[in-house]
Amino acid sequence: MAALKAFTKHMQHREYLNRVSTGERPSITLETAAKAMKAWNAIWVASGGLMPIPAACTGPDGEMFYSWDRGRHHLELEIIPGQSAEFFYRDRETEQLWAEDYNIGEPLSAEAIQKLQLFR
């Protein structure tokens, strides 16, 4: 049942990426949508299939923005056209900040994987 729910959400996310990258006035390019899907797959696999689906939103200059929130922990991945993607983490209690560039398609860094553990 849980697997079916996860699969449904995964498909909904795929449909969302299709919607925002097609049509008359797409918010992002097909390339950015494909990179976003690739990045999400890598994150999901690296978290052992336990990372929740991201809250996603398009940005003012064709970016795709993913975020995860769990209590004090906040993690983002910004997929920017023509640039490396950027991870950003903020601990709301300690105000600890962490950021790292991520080349989509390459393995996630040990630190990024460590951050994913906070949201499982």
Add this chain to the structure above:
Amino acid sequence: MTKPRPGSDGEPLPAGTLVFRIGKRADPSPEALKQKKPPEILFKPSSDDEESPGKRLSIWVEELTLPDQGWAFMGCDPAKTMVACLNVDAIRAIQPPKPFDPLGAEWEQAMLPNGSVNNLLGAEGHAGITGLLQGGNGKMESKRRKALRSKLADAAEISPLPVPHNLPEEHLRVAAYFIHEKGKGSREANWISAVRQLRRATVQAHKQQEEQVV
């Protein structure tokens, strides 16, 4: 709440002013719409904002502009329906990462996409958040700017009522009639007041419902 008098460009907004932001080209996923807080990217200045003279992030004063008016000024895009609401005091109270300066909120002359001054009804409520573009190009500075936007998103709430509003026409007619009975304002002004009153009532009802659930 007393209606704020629109100020000149660059003048600080009065304390306690309620403002809202409609993101430029912000198209949220169903998962993002389930959250109470808006995504940080809703507060990311666009390349146009970076080149603008005031370098401010566009917001609207709720007492002077309806979200529906702000949405219309931005081109009525049916995909951009998310409205994030904030109090100016909360914006100013955000602790910036050192050595950044605190964020501010100032009046800003509304412009039309063709570059001319926007004198349409509701445009007087245009304002902007300052301080989101401070710092240089380094990674550390970029991280600090992201932290500011993330805190801004934490201080905001997504309005339960999107743009364009989905208020029943019948309810609006009744509200506008009662406003007309009080004998002030044009038909258009009465209609705007009716939308504002029903928007506020819907938000209030939504909050009460949430409190009951908790």
